[in-house]
Amino acid sequence: MKSLKITVVMVTYNRSKVVSEAIDCLQKQTYPLESIIIIDNCSTDDTLDVLSKRKSADPRIQFRMRSENGGYAAGLETGIIWGLSDFETDYFWMMDDDSYPIPDALELLVKGISSYEYDMLGLSGFKMTTTTKVTIEPQEEVQTVDYILIDNALVRKGVAEKVGAPNPDFFMMCEDYEYCLRIKKAGFKIGVMKNNHVNRLHLGSQKFSKATLWRGYYHSRNHMIILRQYFSWNMMIHYVLMQMKYLFGSFSAPDRFTRIKFRLIGIYHGLIGKKGKTLRPDTLKFQ
Known part of the structure; x- marks a missing residue:
């Protein structure tokens, strides 16, 4: 070879x-x-x-x-x-x-x-x-x-x-x-x-950290963008079940309502096609 x-x-x-x-x-x-x-x-x-x-x-x-x-x-x-x-x-x-x-x-x-x-x-x-x-x-x-x-x-x-x-x-x-x-x-x-x-090392992926908070938003948004682009009913069912799992899992976090809010905003932003850097990881402010 x-x-x-x-x-x-x-x-x-x-x-x-x-x-x-x-x-x-x-x-x-x-x-x-x-x-x-x-x-x-x-x-x-x-x-x-x-x-x-x-x-x-x-x-x-x-x-x-x-x-x-x-x-x-x-x-x-x-x-x-x-x-x-x-x-x-x-x-x-x-x-x-x-x-x-x-x-x-x-x-x-x-x-x-x-x-x-x-x-x-x-x-x-x-x-x-x-x-x-x-x-x-x-x-x-x-x-x-x-x-x-x-x-x-x-x-x-x-x-x-x-x-x-x-x-x-x-x-x-x-x-x-x-x-x-x-x-x-x-x-x-x-x-x-x-x-x-x-x-x-998996830096930045610790449970219930600031990083996993903004990652949750991008995870919900980007998966929705992918679903819209490559749509199938299997992917749709998978997306709904996955987001329900993460939303219910957020209830055990100390900042549960912020996490739920960011995931729901992510779903909405994916539906309307928002792309790029829309949430700043350092400030957690939308732009």
């Missing part, structure tokens, strides 16, 4: 120490990386200074700073478009800055995506039913799934050329699901393989 050229596209925001440790993990990969593209979502800490020092020590590292924090999908879109135009690559390895792949993570992904001829391969995958989503317990052999988490997923360059990058209209949440729907609609194969190769 010929050596494939892999370009990392990583998105970061105000996590200078975290992104530096993530770069350490990339530099330890047993499979060689062609390029490391890092998109900074307009950080206000010392992230750019850290990236400048890392770039001077490793010519594979390139970075750009966005003019505003447009979210994870916007950062990936910026990096993939840049990668398609200016970098020679076969695959993009997409990731957030708080996932630390162990040294053989990329080597195993490349082996899996090459051996089983998939177009996008991730480490966490799901099957969708009418009533719920089912987490697929990954095996050594690649399995076909309905969608994957795109954090640490490997996607073929040809897929990005045909269907584009994750959609920045979502700002945060659900960009994985919509991207997989778009890729499958174009006739490409999505798979998942054994997922014990990455240490995910």
Whole structure:
């Protein structure tokens, strides 16, 4: 098997120490990386200074700073478009800055995506039913799934050329699901393989935190946008049951009424087609 050229596209925001440790993990990969593209979502800490020092020590590292924090999908879109135009690559390895792949993570992904001829391969995958989503317990052999988490997923360059990058209209949440729907609609194969190769910190996802409050709004809104775009009755039933589950679950939170309100506003904003960054995560104010 010929050596494939892999370009990392990583998105970061105000996590200078975290992104530096993530770069350490990339530099330890047993499979060689062609390029490391890092998109900074307009950080206000010392992230750019850290990236400048890392770039001077490793010519594979390139970075750009966005003019505003447009979210994870916007950062990936910026990096993939840049990668398609200016970098020679076969695959993009997409990731957030708080996932630390162990040294053989990329080597195993490349082996899996090459051996089983998939177009996008991730480490966490799901099957969708009418009533719920089912987490697929990954095996050594690649399995076909309905969608994957795109954090640490490997996607073929040809897929990005045909269907584009994750959609920045979502700002945060659900960009994985919509991207997989778009890729499958174009006739490409999505798979998942054994997922014990990455240490995910899951920063910002603690239960009943400020982060999960605004994430709840975007989750409700973006899933509604997806439902409108890819409508089926099964998806409709799934959406209603899922939102009822989260709404009732909010009653156990200390800020229950705020959480319920944000989810209901999210449903409404999805119905009327509001997209982009409509709720500021730092102030929790609508714009």
